[in-house]
Amino acid sequence: MISKEYRFEAPRDLGQALSLLEKHGDDAKILAGGMSLMPTMTLGLVQPDVVISLNHIPNLDYIKEEGNLLKIGALTRHDTVRKSELVKKHCPLLAEAASFIGDVQVRHRGSIGGSIAHADPAADYPPVMLTLGAQFKLQKAKGERTVPATAFFKDLMQTALEPGELVTEIQIPKLPDGAGSAYLRLHRVEGNFAIVAAAAVVEKGFRSARLGLAGVGPKAVLVDVTARLKGGVTDAALKGVREDALKASADAYGDLNGDADYRRAMAQVYAERAVRTAAGRVR
Amino acid sequence: MKVPVKVTVNKKPYSVEVDTRMILADMLRDVLRLTGTHIGCGTGSCGACTVMLNGETVKSCSILAADVDGQEVTTIEGVSNGANQLHPVQEAFVQHQGLQCGYCTPGMILSAIQLLKENPNPSESDIRHGIAGNLCRCTGYQFIVESIQAAAKAGVKV
Numbered sequence: 001m002i003s004k005e006y007r008f009e010a011p012r013d014l015g016q017a018l019s020l021l022e023k024h025g026d027d028a029k030i031l032a033g034g035m036s037l038m039p040t041m042t043l044g045l046v047q048p049d050v051v052i053s054l055n056h057i058p059n060l061d062y063i064k065e066e067g068n069l070l071k072i073g074a075l076t077r078h079d080t081v082r083k084s085e086l087v088k089k090h091c092p093l094l095a096e097a098a099s100f101i102g103d104v105q106v107r108h109r110g111s112i113g114g115s116i117a118h119a120d121p122a123a124d125y126p127p128v129m130l131t132l133g134a135q136f137k138l139q140k141a142k143g144e145r146t147v148p149a150t151a152f153f154k155d156l157m158q159t160a161l162e163p164g165e166l167v168t169e170i171q172i173p174k175l176p177d178g179a180g181s182a183y184l185r186l187h188r189v190e191g192n193f194a195i196v197a198a199a200a201v202v203e204k205g206f207r208s209a210r211l212g213l214a215g216v217g218p219k220a221v222l223v224d225v226t227a228r229l230k231g232g233v234t235d236a237a238l239k240g241v242r243e244d245a246l247k248a249s250a251d252a253y254g255d256l257n258g259d260a261d262y263r264r265a266m267a268q269v270y271a272e273r274a275v276r277t278a279a280g281r282v283r
Numbered sequence: 284m285k286v287p288v289k290v291t292v293n294k295k296p297y298s299v300e301v302d303t304r305m306i307l308a309d310m311l312r313d314v315l316r317l318t319g320t321h322i323g324c325g326t327g328s329c330g331a332c333t334v335m336l337n338g339e340t341v342k343s344c345s346i347l348a349a350d351v352d353g354q355e356v357t358t359i360e361g362v363s364n365g366a367n368q369l370h371p372v373q374e375a376f377v378q379h380q381g382l383q384c385g386y387c388t389p390g391m392i393l394s395a396i397q398l399l400k401e402n403p404n405p406s407e408s409d410i411r412h413g414i415a416g417n418l419c420r421c422t423g424y425q426f427i428v429e430s431i432q433a434a435a436k437a438g439v440k441v
Contacts, residue, residue, distance in 0.1 A: 001304050008286055008303035008349045031350065038345040039326035042306070051303070053350050079339070103416025104394060105330060108339040109346065190415040191328075 004047040010056045014139070014168065017052055022141040022164040024050045030166060031055070032075055032114030035106050060113075060168065063087060072170040074113025078102070081112055090174035091132060093181035093199055097124040100183070103191040113167045116152075119159050119219065121253075122193040126153055126220035127212030128183060129170070131199040137169035138162075146171070156218035178204035180281030182274045186215075186266050188257065195257045196266040198245075198274035204282055206232060211241065211275060216249035216267045223248050225275060233279045238272050245271035288352045292317065293361025301348040308332040310348035311358055319359035319389050323418070330417035333390030334358050340397040342416070359389035362396060371439035372396050372431070381430030383421035391417045395431045399441045407432070 011017040021028060029048035031037055032055070040046040054060060060075035063084045070090050072081065081087055082098040101107055101115070101124050115125050116136065128134075129149040137146050141164060152160045161167070175181060185197035199212040209229040214220040228240035245267045252263040285300045292315060299314050306325075311317045311334065320343060323331035327345040334343045335357040343356075362370040369377065372395050382388045391414060398405055398413035405413060410431050411424070419427060 001302065001306070001309060003304075005284060006303060007284060008347070010350065010352065031347070034345055034347070034350075035327060038306070038347070042325055042344070051347070053347070055350050056353070103330070104397065104413060105333055105340045105342045105416045106327065109336075109341045190412070 002041050003044055006048055007050045008053070009050060010053045012056055012058075014057055014060065015141075017054060017057060018139060018141040018164070018166060020050070020052050021166060024052070025163045028052050030114075030117070032117075033077065033110035035102065035110035035114070036118050036120070037114075054111075065090065065174070068174055070172045070174060072112055072172070074116075074166070074168050074170065075111050076113075078107040078110050078112065078115075079104075082107060091172050091181075093132060093175070093183055093201060094125075094128055094172065096181070096183040097128045097197075097199065100124055100185055100194075100197075106191070112170055116170065117159060117161060117167045119153055119157050120193065121156055121218055121220065122195070122197070122215040123220075124183070124185065124194065124197060124214070127197055127199040127214040127222075129172075129212075130220055130222035131181075131201050131210045131212035132172050132175070133210075134170060134172045136167050137171065138165045139168045140164040140166070144168075150222060153219045158219075175201065176203055178283045180278040180283070182277035182281060184270050184274045184277065186270060192257075196263055196270050198267070198270035200271075200274035200278035202229065202275065202278040202282055206230060206279075209275065209279075211244070211271055213245060213248055213267055213271060215252075216245075216263055217251035217253070221248045223271075229275070229279070233276060238276065241271050241275050242268040286349045286352075288348060290351050290353070291355045293357060303347070303349050305348040307334070307336075307343035307346040307348050307351055307356070310351075311343060311356070314348075317358050317360050321386055321389060323386070328418070329387070330390045330394065331387050333393045333417060335393060335397070340393055340416075357393075359392060362392065370396070370441075371437065372399065372434045372441065375434035375437070375439070376427070376430045379426055379430040379433050381422070381427045387417055387419045391419065391427060395427075395434065396441045398431065399435055399439065403435060403438070405431070405435055 028050040185194035249267040252260040321331040323329035
């Protein structure tokens with residue numbers, strides 16, 4: 001049993017949820033999959049006055065294509081993302097990353113919107129969102145806006161979400177024809193957060209190359225390595241990618257899985273491997 | 284604060300009142316008296332509390348009882364056809380010594396059933412990934428993997 005009492009709200013539509021969120025503001029916590037919220041509440045680390053569950057709202061769980069965008073409802077579970085034919089076809093990087101999240105049970109329950117709003121520095125989605133150029137639809141009781149991933153992730157578990165706002169949709173541009181992508185992560189135990197993770201997208205003819213890193217600082221970072229790869233995957237290009245990864249992990253943190261220097265070293269290794277693998281997948 | 288919850292567990296409808304702070308695992312054990320679901324870590328890591336929610340395995344320590352209103356849950360008590368029968372996956376665990384202390388076993392069996400439902404012919408690697416969310420501190424996993432392999436080989440219907 002969770003020790004502190006709170007009010008439980010299970011709105012049946014999005015409008016109700018947004019009104020409740022507006023009313024309760026910072027006293028409320030949004031419960032989506034709960035894979036981070038529930039354990040922290042059980043441990044007493046988070047003690048909201050109100051819990052607003054999104055799990056009874058229909059139509060918040062979908063994956064559809066609209067023009068050049070893939071649109072994913074915030075409550076879509078990781079396992080649905082992992083298995084989606086649309087995601088595999090247009091953003092295989094996202095399906096690959098989703099398959100690494102937690103374990104089977106966690107992927108059945110955890111949601112993409114929840115993970116993004118939580119903004120853990122070692123989570124799998126943020127570097128992928130940066131690399132794919134995703135944007136997030138944020139809604140509140142009165143109004144909505146769309147924020148690019150690069151402006152959304154602010155700091156350690158800090159996002160651009162304002163009081164009363166909810167992430168309702170993830171919008172991802174489809175990868176251009178022939179582009180290669182790869183998601184690689186270092187972990188000691190399956191199901192743990194990554195120690196370091198690297199996402200890479202390389203476009204055909206090396207027109208562009210982007211690298212996303214997680215676990216290397218308070219938030220995931222995006223590195224444009226297009227100039228490095230102008231002449232293809234050469235030793236010099238990969239050396240340049242490693243240098244960029246080292247620079248991007250200047251604010252690396254240490255914990256029981258590894259100190260900051262270890263993370264910086266692994267960031268370089270995984271950055272190089274991700275870029276090399278993505279380039280090898282260009283068709 | 285108490286809230287009413289209508290939930291179907293092992294195909295049987297229940298209507299109960301639960302504290303909003305109660306987790307699903309405690310509701311199953313303490314309110315419905317279905318004590319086959321175990322609680323290990325309580326924080327979503329060990330998988331001892333694994334049950335099926337609407338046909339998919341989840342960790343019942345990390346879901347609020349209040350949040351399963353209107354949903355369908357299957358626990359280890361609901362996997363076989365009768366009180367004195369075992370599910371074929373349970374039978375395989377017995378035959379191949381897929382357990383020692385038994386604490387992780389209900390969750391492990393549900394994860395094995397989930398795996399075989401999606402992948403009737405899993406490789407050893409598929410099996411190890413499939414049970415990655417369930418910790419066992421006794422067996423070293425080898426006999427668990429062999430039990431699931433045996434169940435798959437026998438072509439059990441899950």
